[in-house]
Amino acid sequence: MIVLRRHLGDALRRRRLRQGRTLRQVSAAARVSLGYLSEVERGQKEPSSELLGAICGALQVPLSQVLRDVSDDIALAELADGTLVGSELAPPAGPTVAPDVVAAA
């Protein structure tokens, strides 16, 4: 199963490492505890919208860009695990059958 907080944590960690900054530096700038930021980066805590905003602010990265990174990441994971099959976005596979018909078959 695809879990948003893991991909979000990865995206935040990648941004921080690309800037050559430590957990301590970013947690201080975001005014969150080092342990909390570490848990968020490891996908163990769901950050609230406010704390996510503070972390993005500390990284000087727009939230929209972090979400774009996460969306791209998750799209790859969805392709790999077949989540896209049967979704609104899935390409039609032969004769079209409604998803709920497939589920019931």
Next chain:
Amino acid sequence: MIVLRRHLGDALRRRRLRQGRTLRQVSAAARVSLGYLSEVERGQKEPSSELLGAICGALQVPLSQVLRDVSDDIALAELADGTLVGSELAPPAGPTVAPDVVAAA
């Protein structure tokens, strides 16, 4: 301040309404309570990653696509409120050539 859960709630509600489905139908399909889904749509509750996955599953929309919608939405809000200024992505000050000018050249 830009608050992710509000934009996320809007995106989920738009998807549901586009499908002509009720809160009751989608909450039943996602196995979440109607009140909870309603609060998520109004940006009053932060959905956990697992519940967000269940709601996307019920809407038959890939999570990546919902996040893309939200990212686009938030990017517009960031442009409007000046969040992008001073960020990694801000265009350099001074003479700038916009990408569309380059593309048109």
